[in-house]
Amino acid sequence: MLRQPYSDVLAFPLEKDTELWVLTNVFAKTFLGLTVEGVRSWDRLRRGVEIPDHPEEKVVVTELHYFASGEGLLEDPTRIRRSDLPAPRELSVSEFRVLLCDLLLLIDDEEGYVKRFQAKTSLLDWEHLGNFHEQLGQHLIVQRRVSPESWWITQKFNQSLVELRENLYGSVQGPELVRYFSARMRAGERVLDIGCGTGFYSNLMSQSGAQVVGVDPSSHYIGVARTTFGAAAEFKVLDLPQGLSEFESKSFDRVFISDALLYYFHPIERHSSPDLPLLLPLLLSEIRRILKVEGVLTLVEPHPVFYQLPWLGSAERPFTVIAEYNSKKFGVVPTFSQLFSALFEAGFSIGYYKELIPRSVDDACTKRALAFATEFPVWHLIEANPNQKEV
């Protein structure tokens, strides 16, 4: 018998004035558009009421689910097409059942259903949903056939690579960091930008008067960084964190890391191989070693609670559904406690903390993105200072 998976499925109207309802599995983050009659048909099926497969019994569905993050990490992660909706289709009851099962809006086996939320065993594993990075990797490599490395650049920057795209990168992260650099960096400070990517923030720190060294394991990114911002900073390909050993102790005023520390808590390859050792303690102890006594570690990382959650509700009054915080079956960002504990254990204290939210509503970014990021910060910024006492 088919049934609803636990109570994991919600139904809500897509927009204020529309007749289209949406069913979603809040753990699987799947969505299906239905008429209110379609929702009633689903409701009967989930309660085990058999609907005869009569030729005249049709259910109207709008297949609006898609992998929204493929358009960019800061695009609306709600996996709903909101414009250019596909035309509604009429399905027979048996076709409707199959579609509901595909989207995990109905299941026939609760034990099997729970197993679906395990890590993917490979990029060709479609049975297990895996975490966000596994889903993104599968989407990019197998379905779009693009390398995540080149995709990452185009989803963050405009073609020139000297401007952030007009999404929350361009409306929140970029301008907030410009303000931060000008308010809290001293002219002439020596900065190490770890995981500098294509050097965008290395360049901005250099414009604020810092002497910047940018390091990244990707020779592709460092090549782009040298071509684009080579006059502003020194860029080096470096294995991380092992390669940091080449820097002298107490040689930097600041270490800067943006959108990169999370990988040290949940390395992509460790999700399916949990026995791999974490490199996080080595990274943090190396950072503490190379920082001067009065030095600062500046982190700009995705917010532990809200990263990659659907932006539901009206554009100007969004809400989200939090289905996990600690378990990280889908999530890839450390919890507050994991992040702060790691810093404390490595001998740092927190000196400054800020959640980044948009300052202005007339940005080029969409109203929904700005409203969501105003209510639920997408990033937080942390300054950690080495304790004077050795650890």
Place this chain on the structure above:
Amino acid sequence: MTLNVLQSVVAYFESKQAIPGSSVEEKQACNYLDAGIIDSLGLIEMITEFEERFAVRFTSDDMQSPEFRTIGGLTSIIERRRSG
């Protein structure tokens, strides 16, 4: 299964790493990702290589089928695409 397609597919994987098993049947049953013959990034290269070599285009459904994950299954899909 046409011998030359299978031979060509097997030769591709063997150029990366020895396929476990001594018989053709064992090699056909091999799951090349689980066996570590190719990794995630090698997957793009493999897909592109077979599409060019056999002038076929894998669909999303092809890649989502369990058949796609074994050497024998992949060969069958290539043959169906070639004759389709």
